[in-house]
Amino acid sequence: MATEVDTEITHLKNQLAQRHLKLTRQREIVLDAFLKNDHITAEALYQQIAKTNAHLGLATIYRTLNLLCELGIGQERHFGDNKTTFDNVLHKKHHDHLICYKCGKIVEFECSEIEKLQEEMADKHGFILQNHKLELYGYCKDIENCEKSITTPTPAVGVPTS
Amino acid sequence: MATEVDTEITHLKNQLAQRHLKLTRQREIVLDAFLKNDHITAEALYQQIAKTNAHLGLATIYRTLNLLCELGIGQERHFGDNKTTFDNVLHKKHHDHLICYKCGKIVEFECSEIEKLQEEMADKHGFILQNHKLELYGYCKDIENCEKSITTPTPAVGVPTS
DNA sequence: ATGATATTGATAATGAAAATCAAAGTCGAA
DNA sequence: TTCGACTTTGATTTTCATTATCAATATCAT
Numbered sequence: 132m133a134t135e136v137d138t139e140i141t142h143l144k145n146q147l148a149q150r151h152l153k154l155t156r157q158r159e160i161v162l163d164a165f166l167k168n169d170h171i172t173a174e175a176l177y178q179q180i181a182k183t184n185a186h187l188g189l190a191t192i193y194r195t196l197n198l199l200c201e202l203g204i205g206q207e208r209h210f211g212d213n214k215t216t217f218d219n220v221l222h223k224k225h226h227d228h229l230i231c232y233k234c235g236k237i238v239e240f241e242c243s244e245i246e247k248l249q250e251e252m253a254d255k256h257g258f259i260l261q262n263h264k265l266e267l268y269g270y271c272k273d274i275e276n277c278e279k280s281i282t283t284p285t286p287a288v289g290v291p292t293s
Numbered sequence: 294m295a296t297e298v299d300t301e302i303t304h305l306k307n308q309l310a311q312r313h314l315k316l317t318r319q320r321e322i323v324l325d326a327f328l329k330n331d332h333i334t335a336e337a338l339y340q341q342i343a344k345t346n347a348h349l350g351l352a353t354i355y356r357t358l359n360l361l362c363e364l365g366i367g368q369e370r371h372f373g374d375n376k377t378t379f380d381n382v383l384h385k386k387h388h389d390h391l392i393c394y395k396c397g398k399i400v401e402f403e404c405s406e407i408e409k410l411q412e413e414m415a416d417k418h419g420f421i422l423q424n425h426k427l428e429l430y431g432y433c434k435d436i437e438n439c440e441k442s443i444t445t446p447t448p449a450v451g452v453p454t455s
Numbered sequence: 456a457t458g459a460t461a462t463t464g465a466t467a468a469t470g471a472a473a474a475t476c477a478a479a480g481t482c483g484a485a
Numbered sequence: 486t487t488c489g490a491c492t493t494t495g496a497t498t499t500t501c502a503t504t505a506t507c508a509a510t511a512t513c514a515t
Binding site for chain 3: 313314315317319320348349350351352353356375
Binding site: 207209211227229231232238240242244245248249252253255256257258259260261262263264265266267268269270271272273 | 371410423426427
């Protein structure tokens, strides 16, 4: 069954082999859990994995997440709070984020036109584009379902007092 | 003379007054130094200010930079390394960044078409757009002037071993 | 000028992420 | 399959950027 994950495992295995690194049980577990979560922190992944696989060290989580980033499977994000979140970028196409300052909601979107313009800008400035991060910050129009702050709201940047 | 800075000081003063905050000598000094630098870290700003104004505490730098962000004068950035950099966004129009993985060079650019598409995307997803961050990562085409790594290179995300 | 309130500075505290290192696991070659 | 060189893990400590603390000081509306 788990074809999705198997594909990733194979990919990971190949990537590791290329670099003379080893496929360990821990790396499989972390990859598996990582693929099931979006914008997750190392600590949160640690907690989650701990439920079924006791004693997979936090250090290993950090190491593996960094490894996944180096292999192009994951990407680091900083959404205003002080914790780094990790995001799967391999099988989901380049996707960008909308973040609500008030309730912390994160919506993903894609825009091929923007992607295209990014390529143009990189080219124009003498860069070979490999990757990008686009984050749009603002507020939900639907105030009803927003008001209740989920997380500590990021201080509104560039927003006049009103 | 220093009209540029004076304008900012006035702006800052107004913003502070609105919030019942006070315009202190330290805040003026930090604002002044901040406006003369791009992508600067709190620590670097501290060092720089120390040359002419001894004993302006590091904590004050942090506090003031965070304040400037809240007032919409500055914006935090995370360019791969572990230090937060601060960026002036008030009088320079929204500008985005190209970052070279190898040499760490940062180039600023503007693209009104992208900005426009961003507005559209936000609107489409029920967001009122306030702000954005766009970072393009890649490599300099001009390898000659790139090779020498200035800073610790960020591990290449999403780049296959080649 | 005064006093209520905000700010500073020096330092300690916090906490996310990285470093350490002995013990254990992985995997290619024999 | 076994061996052994090499990598990884886990538990912990360490690092260090950023924040909190709090007494002393500065600001500003009145």
